[in-house]
Amino acid sequence: MMTLSEAARANDGYELWLPPANDPAANLDIATLGTGATLDIAAGELHRDLATAPLPILLATNLRPELAALKLPGAALGREGYVVRRATVAGRAVILVSGNTETGVLYGAFALIRAARTGADLTTIALQSAPKVAVRVLDHWDNLDGSVERGYAGASLWNWWELPDYKDPRYTDYARADASLGINGVVLNNVNAKPDSLTPRYIAKAAALADVFRPWGIKVYLSARFSAPIELGGLKTADPLDPAVAAWWKAKADEIYRAIPDFGGFLVKANSEGQPGPRDYHRSHAEGANMLAAALKPHGGIVMWRAFVYAESDPDDRAKQAYTEFHPLDGKFADNVLVQVKNGAIDFQPREPFHPLFGAMPRTPIMLELQITKEYLGFATHLAYLGPLFSEVLEADTYARGKGSTVAKVIDGTLDHHALSGMAGVANIGRDRDWSGSTFNQANWYAFGRLAWDPDLSPEAIAREWAQQTFGPDPRLADIAVKMMMQSREAVVDYTGPLGLAHLMGTGHHYGPGPWIKDLARPEWNPVYYHRADASGIGFDRTRTGSNAIAQYSPEVARRLADPRTTPESELLWFHHLPWDWKMNSGETLWHALVAHYDQGVASVAAMQAEWDEARPLVDPERWQKTATFLAIQHREAQWWRDASLAYWMSLNHLPLPAGSAAPA
Ligand code: GCW
Incomplete structure (x- = not known):
């Protein structure tokens, strides 16, 4: 009992x-x-x-x-x-x-x-x-004040105030969950890092967590602020080629390893969204990463250096910037550096084509960064199972070494023979009783862990094993849960940005529609920058007549993307600007297809509601009710996304709603 x-x-x-x-x-x-x-x-x-x-x-x-x-x-x-x-x-x-x-x-x-x-x-x-990927980490965007950037499941798990003395039993419960999936690393603090995380006080706190996690096979990593030698060390510069800077980092690494003998290493966000970095001193990302790598090397630590950069280097297309800066650096990174690349070239949108850096840096181990927290997919409230999103990028074929050069093979190291390999997931974990803000969000943590162990697992099989363990053995309940989960991510794509549209959300908080927004300081922060819609058409031309971002892909892929007829319709408007009356493969116009997708998104949420109603007798009242309430919110907000988006498109194209659309005229 x-x-x-x-x-x-x-x-x-x-x-x-x-x-x-x-x-x-x-x-x-x-x-x-x-x-x-x-x-x-x-x-x-x-x-x-x-x-x-x-x-x-x-x-x-x-x-x-x-x-x-x-x-x-x-x-x-x-x-x-x-x-x-x-x-x-x-x-x-x-x-x-x-x-x-x-x-x-x-x-x-x-x-x-x-x-x-x-x-x-x-x-x-x-x-x-045996795991196919070596470094399987959760990146916690947890701040030292207890808040979590883009976290929707309560405050940070880490109680910095009570640490290192009090080790909350919840840390052990967290380690159990991670270890059950094979997750073997935890980056404790936000990539927008405060220097304080590297002070002796915080190193002691991190060491206490490392002691809890160690027997579960989990290593601790820290996000490092590149300018820490100035802020903590009193140096005048953080120039990676300055010997005093290198010496400071070496001493810092030695200090950390005295407290945490199996410390994993540093994660770094440099020269991105206001963070300091080597570019401040006209040094390359490789020079910055290698200086840190040298400090960790004697202890066996690694650097995970993020490629999520956008400065003003490629003003014509933000999607090109990471490749522009990193591709020339292939072969220049130390052997204990992983370059960490988000799944797509913009930012964790409900759907993005795979990032052009995958397969493009054969002499550098590239790790994949996925976002488990749903910054752009309805926070914790909307039900969106991310297994299919994760697998879509893992299965994408880069053609870097001919057919079959999938992203999975790039990031597990087999394509280019790297022993060091990694996959990171931005955690969706906080102090909520259910850890992730909803029962179904737990499945995204689960799916990330299972795919990091084996990127070839099927997202549907993962959904089923998660549902069976979460809800118990009744196959009827698992069937319902899996059905809901497998349609959920596409539903979000449909009601937020179908046919390759993206980044149309309310800016700042990133919740709800805002395709009309155009007054933010930097052009690439504005939704209008991404859809480029006007009276005659919609979409971002990334072919030769536009930003030519497609040239960053291998020739085989670029050739396919150069022509809207050979571009997958799910990515159509990501790569092409097309007239509203463009004929889709089905024969209907682009406008009609767009409206149908928005309607489909709303209908899918209604279908999930009906399916969950059937689950009512099979699941405990607490979890049933919370999920049902969240689905009702999602349904209302799917309509909001559809209606607001369509009203805006219609203000530009002056086209009527097609007959049969459920959207209000
Ligand atoms: O998309 C942006 C998020 C930021 C985040 C950044 C990043 C941690 O809105 O909150 O900062 O990505 O990945 O660095």
Whole structure:
């Protein structure tokens, strides 16, 4: 029996996808060979999360002599991989959970839990897996004052005031959730970084968190402010080529490693949106990154250097700027630097074509940055499952080395043979009881973690395993949840910016429609900059007759994008400016197709509402009601997006609404 408080925690989502399933009377036979903090955690998780097991469970690393005769895979598992299978050890039939390290065993334990919770037959279980991506991190945009930039799930989890003395048990719960997915790194503070995060006081606080996370296989990283040598060190400059600056960073790194021996490294946002950086001293991004990398190198740390830059370097098209600045630097970065590239060239829009830097810097390990928090997809309120968005970019073909050069192969290091590889997700986690602002938002954290482990997993399969674990084994409920999830992201695209339109939101807060906005200081902050609509047409010409951004893609891709007829319709107006009466593949006009998409977006939300109504008898009242209320908000706001957007387009094109549109005339 679950205690009352456990039941409450499960019902309001606190336990995420890991509500305890244990019946203490079940008294499972779970043993370990050897001892270790991580091994103990793995055993504890199985006790907590597994209801039954057909055989005793044995946890051990491959190093144990008792397992030698089994000829378990070794090299194939790497440092973090696992194998879970039946075996006979010392004459006893067991389910063996093993790996080369205790961390591998822990991941194996979670894989076993996942298998059991999703209906696998444990008597025949045979799992083997190793992560395809090395660095799998959550980037927390958490400020030291407890606020979270673009966070919609309450205040920061990290209670800087109480740290380092008080370690809130919630830090352990957070680590459990991360480890269950294979997330192995946490950047604690916002990329818009304050220098204070590098002071001794805050290093001690970060060290306390690192101590909590370590046995769960998770390393701590910090966002570093490039000008910290001035602000904290009293130097006159932060010029990366100044020896005093390099010495300051070296001493700082040494200090951090004394407190956190396995510190992961620095994440840096430089020369972007007002942040300081090497360009302030006429040095390149590589010179800046390499100076920091040299300070971390003796300790085994890495630098994640973001390519999200936009200064005034490419005033004709913001989408070109990162490539313009970074492409010439290929081969110039130190070997412990990852260049971190957002999925698209603008900024986490509901749909963006893949970033042209993927595949364009073969001599540099490129990591992918995704946004789990839904800055442009309705914050925490709107239901949008991001698995399909994440997979769309991972599956995109860069043609960098011919057909099949997918973004997944670029970022997992296999295309260009990099051992260092990474994937970052901007976290959607805060102090809300349900961690992510809604039950369904938890699925985005989940999907990010699973795809970082294996970018080739199917988003629908991930949705199903998340739903089964979150809501319990009833297949009817999982079916409904998966159906809702799989249409949800496209719905948001449809009601906010169909056919390749993007960046049409209210500026500043980024919530709700604002395609008419044109008075912000920098041209590329204004929605009108992106849609370029007038009486005769709509869309951003990124072909040779326009900004020619398409030339940043490999020739094969550029050729396809040069012609609106061979451009995917979902990206049409991202790359082309077309007349309102342009004939779509279906034969209807662009205007009619646009209106149909807006209507479809609203209709999809209504469909999700109807589906969720069917789930009512199958789910606890708390989670049902919150989701239902949020869907009602989403439906109202989908109409707001559609009606406001259409009214604005009609003020430009003076066309009537097509017959049959549900939008108000
Ligand atoms: O899109 C912008 C966000 C900023 C964010 C920035 C970035 C952390 O609106 O809030 O700053 O992206 O990614 O650096």
